Amino acid sequence: MNLIETIKLYFSYPFVIYALITGVLISLCASLFGVSLVLKRFSYIGDGLSHSAFGALAIASVLRISNSMLIVMPVTVLLAVLILCAKENSKIKGDAAVSMISVGALALGYLxxxxxSPPSNLSGDVCSTLFGSTLILTLQPSEVIMSVVMSVIVVLFFIFAYNRIFAVTFDEEFAAVSGTNVKLYKIIISIFIAIIIVLAMNLVGSLLxxxxxxxxxxxxxxxxxxxKTVTIFSCGLSVLCAVIGIFIAVVAGTPVGPTIVAADILAFGVCKVIGVIYNS
Amino acid sequence: MKKIILTALLLSAAVLIFGQTGDRSDNAGPAKNVQSGGKSGTKVSELPPQKTDIDLTRLNYNMATALIYQILSDESGKYLGKTIRIKGVYSYDDTVYGIFHYVLLFDATACCQTGFIFEDKRRRYPQDYPEAFDDIEIVGTLCERTIDGMDMIYIECWN
Known part of the structure; x- marks a missing residue:
């Protein structure tokens, strides 16, 4: 079977199309809020929340709850709100809080x-949950629909609240003075980030x-x-890397999550080189 | 969901029992013990021996794993009666319900595994079966039975 036949065969399966749709939407949403998180020095929050989601998933698995989202989503949302809405003068600063939650949840989950005793084939589940090896290829139509609905809500919120997100990202005091309910917006952003992270666990796994x-x-x-341009470009780049990563992973049989991340690393290298050449 | 849990439970038991012993082989490796031939149920009786509805040997690990998950999680019964070919490693588990034989696929790091329970009425255990973790290729029909209130999908080898 040659490469073209292989590609035709693989992409004739509905679950591969589901993976592509979900991957595009999740990567789009992650990059939308990624700009705010990176600029607010909260880059590491993805790890912290995904590890806490892993801990919650472990509890759900041990309790034999078939729909683990019932535990994973509320726990992740709660922790996201706590981290992002923590006061500046709190005793545990933001980076320390994220690190504590990250390693604590990961350790407790595995413990x-x-x-x-896990009730099912948990060793495989752990591998997929941590590294997203083939998890996105096992999505059911109902899960794809949920991802589509959540992604549409996230994108619409970002578009309609763009100016306020911009203000809260760069200067919370100015945003407050200009009439924006900063606390409410931070809570809403926290909730959306938690939702994105829980959805993204299916794509690249908790660790990535x-x-x-x-x-x-x-x-x-x-x-x-x-x-604006950073947001638009990062969204396009993220979607492109997700599509390339999923395509390569499906055809070459490599783990999906690490392949997408490898595409992201390559894209960063290209952008870095172009940036250096352009600036010089 | 119950099908997945029961099958996964049995598979994980088999892996736990044999996980510490024997050399694991790549699922794409050459088959040492091939079980195939003949015909079984009415749905497959007209098919030539080499042609199957689902040929997992043509798929890489990602695709085979995903398709196995779809088969095990399907509740509509659309896969039942279909013929299937799968290449993997052999394992078994002696339970209160009897001896279960498995064909398992491992990923490159042997971290994750999946597969099917299979039955072959032509063979007697243990003399007609390979050693644990030998490579095997199974051709048969997807069937379903209920064990302890839970539905289980398995491959009935052609005989």
Missing amino acids: IMNIF ISALIIFPTVSALQLFKSF
């Missing part, structure tokens, strides 16, 4: 899985989610300076 948030934004920052 729980080891102490309590930060790549979806950071790489497209940092790549765009090598070439552009304004918030």
